[in-house]
Amino acid sequence: MPDIDADDNTVPHEETPLGADADRRGFMRRVFLAGGAAAFTAMGGAGAVAFADDSGSTATPTVTPSASASGTPGGGSGHSGSGVLAKQTITEDFFGLTTDGKRIDDLFTVHSQGVDTAPVISAATAFLAGLTDDQKTTAQFTVQSTEWRQWSNLDPGEFERQGVSLAELTDAQNALGTAMLKAALSAEGLETTEKIRRINKAAGELVGKSDVFNDELFYWTVMGTPSATEPWGFQLDGHHLAVNYFVLGDQVVMSPCFWGSEPTSMEIDGETVSVCQEEVEASLAFIQSLTTAQQKTAIVSATKANEDMQAGAFADNAVEEYAGIRATALTAAQKEKLLAVAEAFAGRAKADVAKTRMAEIRNHLDDTYAAWIGATGDDDPFYLRIHSPVIWLEVDCQAAGPLGPAYGKTRADGPSQKHVHSVIRTPNGNDYGRELLRQHYLTSPHHR
Numbered sequence: 001m002p003d004i005d006a007d008d009n010t011v012p013h014e015e016t017p018l019g020a021d022a023d024r025r026g027f028m029r030r031v032f033l034a035g036g037a038a039a040f041t042a043m044g045g046a047g048a049v050a051f052a053d054d055s056g057s058t059a060t061p062t063v064t065p066s067a068s069a070s071g072t073p074g075g076g077s078g079h080s081g082s083g084v085l086a087k088q089t090i091t092e093d094f095f096g097l098t099t100d101g102k103r104i105d106d107l108f109t110v111h112s113q114g115v116d117t118a119p120v121i122s123a124a125t126a127f128l129a130g131l132t133d134d135q136k137t138t139a140q141f142t143v144q145s146t147e148w149r150q151w152s153n154l155d156p157g158e159f160e161r162q163g164v165s166l167a168e169l170t171d172a173q174n175a176l177g178t179a180m181l182k183a184a185l186s187a188e189g190l191e192t193t194e195k196i197r198r199i200n201k202a203a204g205e206l207v208g209k210s211d212v213f214n215d216e217l218f219y220w221t222v223m224g225t226p227s228a229t230e231p232w233g234f235q236l237d238g239h240h241l242a243v244n245y246f247v248l249g250d251q252v253v254m255s256p257c258f259w260g261s262e263p264t265s266m267e268i269d270g271e272t273v274s275v276c277q278e279e280v281e282a283s284l285a286f287i288q289s290l291t292t293a294q295q296k297t298a299i300v301s302a303t304k305a306n307e308d309m310q311a312g313a314f315a316d317n318a319v320e321e322y323a324g325i326r327a328t329a330l331t332a333a334q335k336e337k338l339l340a341v342a343e344a345f346a347g348r349a350k351a352d353v354a355k356t357r358m359a360e361i362r363n364h365l366d367d368t369y370a371a372w373i374g375a376t377g378d379d380d381p382f383y384l385r386i387h388s389p390v391i392w393l394e395v396d397c398q399a400a401g402p403l404g405p406a407y408g409k410t411r412a413d414g415p416s417q418k419h420v421h422s423v424i425r426t427p428n429g430n431d432y433g434r435e436l437l438r439q440h441y442l443t444s445p446h447h448r
Contacts, residue, residue: 090149095317096429097392103428104389108435110443115250115352117228120183124226124234127176131164135173139164143224143231148432151235151242152313153258153421155402157212161237167216177220181236184245184254188278189348192259195275196241199261202268203406213239213403231437240421242313246433248440252353253426253433257345258312260421262400263407276420278344279395283384286337287376290325294334295376298325304374304415306399308383311392312423316431322387324371338370341386345393345424364388374415381415392425 096103128136141147141162152159166174182190197215204213218238226232226247233246240260246253265274290298300323311318327335339362346357361368367388374382374397381397398419400409407418429435441447 090146090314092317094146094149094429094432094434096431096434097311097316097318097320097425097427099319099321099387099427101319107389107428108426108430108439110248110251110436110439112249113251113356115252115350115356117247117250117252120180120245120247121226121228123176123180123183124222124232127173127180127220128222128226130173130176135164135168138162139220140222141224143233144437145223147221148223148233148235148244149314149316151237151244151256151258153240153242153260154313155212155239156217157209161219163219163221163235163237165217165219180234181243184234184243184350185348186350186354192275192348193236193241193243195273196259196261197238198268198273199263199266199275200239200403202266202273203263203403206406207403209402231433231440233433244432246436248433248436251433251436252349252356253430253436254349254353254357255424255426256311256316256431257348258421258423259345259348260419262403262419264418264420266407276422278347279341279422280397280417280420282337282341282344283382283395284376284378286334286341286370287372287382287384289334289337290330294325294329295372297329298370299372299374299376300324301373302375304381304383304397306411306415307396307421308373309394309396309398309421309423310385311394311425312421320387320392322369324369324385327365327368327370335365338368338386339365341384341395342391342393345422361388361391364390379417381417387427389428390426390430392427393423395420395422 098104128140131139147162150162152161166177169177181193185193197218200213201210201215204210207213218236218241221235221237222232223234223246224230224232229249231246231248233244235245236243240258240262242256242258244254244256259276259279261275264276264280265272267273287295287298310320327338330338339358342361343354343358346354346361348354349357365388368391369385369387371385371387372382373384374380376382382395383397384395386393397415397417398421399411399415400407400413400419401411404410404413404419409416409418425431429438
């Protein structure tokens with residue numbers, strides 16, 4: 001991906017791409033899918049309803065990983081340095097993030113939202129057409145594949161990915177990938193992805209690890225076949241960057257998405273390149289707008305840990321109670337500052353997608369909570385969580401990771417705004433558009 005200047009959802013291979021090595025992740029996926037997506041592909045029709053999502057109502061075997069990720073909050077949000085995170089995989093059926101282990105029903109429905117999905121459908125179709133047969137076999141999965149859930153913010157040296165990387169594509173193919181991303185994201189969103197990659201490359205060169213920290217080891221996967229009527233989507237996954245984009249008709253779910261950088265600003269070719277500033281600035285503007293009494297409620301801890309993220313990669317089913325200050329305790333102006341944090345994330349999608357997402361968030365504003373960890377000064381490291389029935393986002397200033405030497409920091413120095421991780425999710429089962437997918441299979445006449 002260069003710097004910025006048919007209705008059939010089946011694919012002709014198993015859930016693990018043909019030609020891929022029979023590695024640990026592929027093996028785990030085949031075991032996991034034995035009672036789910038593979039059965040769907042074979043059965044069709046009635047099997048689709050049983051499948052619904054890869055948690056469904058059917059029993060699916062639980063896979064025990066070779067090591068746990070207990071060293072990191074949220075199952076893989078940061079770098080433990082122990083090598084444990086490289087062994088992460090899916091160990092349970094998808095359920096979605098909840099406050100108590102129970103989903104709230106009727107939050108998400110299949111209906112017309114008026115989003116113009118034609119450009120991204122066209123761009124994705126062109127991208128697939130531009131791949132070789134072998135590349136397509138590697139990159140394309142069924143729409144119900146658990147490949148959706150196999151993303152991570154870790155670098156490729158710590159976490160092996162599926163799909164085709166930018167490094168494997170020709171300039172023409174990368175241009176098609178860029179066009180697909182441009183059709184899905186706003187100018188701000190596209191610029192953010194490019195800056196993350198640029199800083200990753202420059203920092204990798206500074207620390208002498210360009211083999212894993214560069215701008216090319218970011219991977220494309222396409223789920224299903226781009227269609228105006230059937231569900232499909234794509235994923236872009238790499239170090240400090242994960243975009244999951246689900247499409248059903250004129251509905252789009254762009255979550256979970258992970259945006260991060262280490263460092264968040266550096267000189268590259270005589271230019272200061274900064275990224276992830278929008279969420280940091282909006283978060284500080286929100287907390288600083290609160291009165292002392294309100295801050296006492298919002299701040300759940302004054303002590304900032306090296307990592308506080310709770311729902312990063314491999315935490316699809318996190319159970320987290322509401323915490324902090326409820327939006328009903330805020331003034332109208334303070335509510336707008338809280339919403340501005342959400343807008344920093346939602347605004348990375350195309351305008352019509354962002355508008356729909358923000359309307360959804362506003363509709364549940366009275367049930368929205370904001371929790372803060374750390375101090376509140378302009379340069380202080382902090383953690384902010386905004387949580388409602390339809391939105392979960394975290395902004396986490398972390399301690400130095402493997403790229404710390406690029407900006408003169410070690411883990412012992414503690415967290416700073418120079419290393420930021422952020423994630424946005426859709427609680428109650430609609431990450432990856434899973435609830436819409438379930439309803440589609442249950443209600444569409446051709447799937448009955």
